[in-house]
């Protein structure tokens with residue numbers, strides 16, 4: 332069995348009254364669940380479950396032949412993955428308690444309230460989807476395999492953390508649940524969004540929108556469209572990008588930049604799959620899968636009151652974080668080779684050979700612009716390259732101006748042994764920085780008395796005086 336949940340989620344309604352079955356099915360269909368089976372003969376339920384994959388069952392307890400009370404434990408035993416919601420008459424408190432003890436997921440009192448039915452089914456389907464993911468993740472944990480390597484073909488990596496991200500995405504790609512991708516600028520978030528779409532099995536398009544800099548009007552109009560006459564100049568109704576993404580994926584980039592009003596609209600879209608075109612009072616439904624990305628620290632933004640807490644928690648459902656390049660230095664040689672080849676091909680040149688010391692130099696650089704910066708650097712070097720071994724000049728021009736990151740585990744980029752100096756300076760300090768720091772601390776302890784501070788530091792007053800004069804103000 333593939334780890335990806337490709338089939339749309341299926342609901343089975345069991346009741347001996349055909350009218351109830353038909354009306355519940357129609358409510359579920361209207362709410363967007365198209366795959367609903369009905370069964371009025373309780374004797375046929377178990378054979379049906381042998382043939383068909385079902386995610387949630389709404390089971391009437393009082394039926395002729397085999398009752399729901401008798402069926403429930405058999406379903407739970409033979410198909411523990413199915414979530415069963417039982418439907419009871421109002422005076423059956425004890426029966427409900429027993430059913431819950433016997434493994435029912437939820438219960439409803441008859442006559443069935445439509446709102447209650449929809450909420451309970453939605454919850455059960457979400458739980459079912461989570462259990463699917465969990466069992467797929469468990470099986471992945473013991474292997475390093477990818478079921479869909481082709482979806483990640485454009486993402487060059489051999490890093491373990493990135494491979495774990497790929498495996499997680501394979502598990503959740505088919506679920507249609509929203510996904511949030513976090514990571515610094517240039518780490519490959521958009522490539523990942525594309526891969527999620529490619530693996531989802533959706534027939535619709537992949538549509539991307541960068542929301543940075545859009546005010547609420549622009550955001551709503553671009554995404555949700557408008558009705559005719561909604562504002563001056565709106566002489567035609569126009570669909571938004573969400574319509575283009577129907578049955579496909581909508582990628583919203585830079586969601587950390589969304590203003591307050593747009594955040595509320597995004598929350599509604601994520602929670603209810605609903606939106607209003609600008610100027611319209613008629614709500615529309617969307618089945619587009621939403622993938623979002625940000626390079627901002629959303630938790631920090633919540634503290635500053637710039638991002639909604641409820642939206643954040645909604646985004647947390649499926650979240651992947653892409654490590655910065657400095658935390659996956661084992662990818663640098665692979666990426667160097669990939670970008671050399673790509674640039675040479677684009678520029679119609681022979682792929683240059685990099686000097687061996689280049690890889691070492693690159694592993695010392697912190698890459699604040701991550702893979703995008705690396706690609707630009709290599710592309711520039713190939714552009715300037717004429718023949719023979721690739722020149723180090725382009726790299727030196729950038730890297731030479733930066734202090735190298737401390738050496739450590741090349742795969743994680745973490746400094747060896749967690750130096751306490753990093754805790755004080757925020758980075759591994761230079762000797763000059765340490766000297767300045769010690770002098771200023773000693774002067775504080777000696778309350779400005781240079782003779783005493785000199786003694787603390789183990790140097791003469793005059794030497795200290797000289798050093799103090801040579802320090803930057």
Ligand SMILES: Nc1ncnc2c1ncn2[C@@H]1O[C@H](COP(=O)(O)OP(=O)(O)OP(=O)(O)O)[C@@H](O)[C@H]1O
Pocket residue numbers: 485486487488514515516517518519520521522523584624625626702703706
């Ligand atoms: N692992 C990778 N392999 C090959 N190319 C990569 C990889 N990661 C990123 N890139 C390239 O780096 C560039 C930046 O990637 P991308 O736009 O996906 O980053 P991002 O995280 O979305 O950036 P931003 O936050 O600035 O929008 C693109 O040209 C992309 O093709």
